[in-house]
Amino acid sequence: MAPDLDLIFAALADPTRRAILVMLLEDDMAVTDVAEPFQMSLAAVSKHLTILSRAGLITQEKRGRVKWCKLEPDAMSAANVWMQGFGQFEELDLDGLERFLEHELRDEDNTSA
Incomplete structure (x- = not known):
């Protein structure tokens, strides 16, 4: 099944969810540990985790009584x-373009005068 880019980019659009992904780069974490640094309820963090799960960016599993979150780094490969x-396009050198146009306009003025 192909990943849904809309779900991935929607999940990545929120700074809280991006912060959660960064936290999970280190290791799997219990949901309560994921929620700890945020000034929001556990239910609100769980909603963020659900969005990340639906996008395929994390998986959640129950180990005993504790629900754990694990980063799925391959999920971002499609994005x-x-x-x-x-990235195939080179950055536009606006300063160089300006110099080129000034040079061309100057030459054009000199040839028409």
Whole structure:
């Protein structure tokens, strides 16, 4: 099944969810540990985790009584491939373009005078 880019980018659009992903880079974490640094209820953090799960960016599993979250780094590969398609274009050198146009306009003025 192909990943849904809309779900991935929607999940990544929220700074709380991006912070959670950064936290999970270190290791799997219990939901309560994920919620600890945020000034929101456990229910609110759980909603963020659900969105990340639906996007395939994390998985959640129950170990005993504790629900754990695990980063799924391969899930972002489709988004990464899509974004790399835009990397084929070189950055526009606006200063260089300005110098070129000034030079061309100056030459044009000198030849028409």
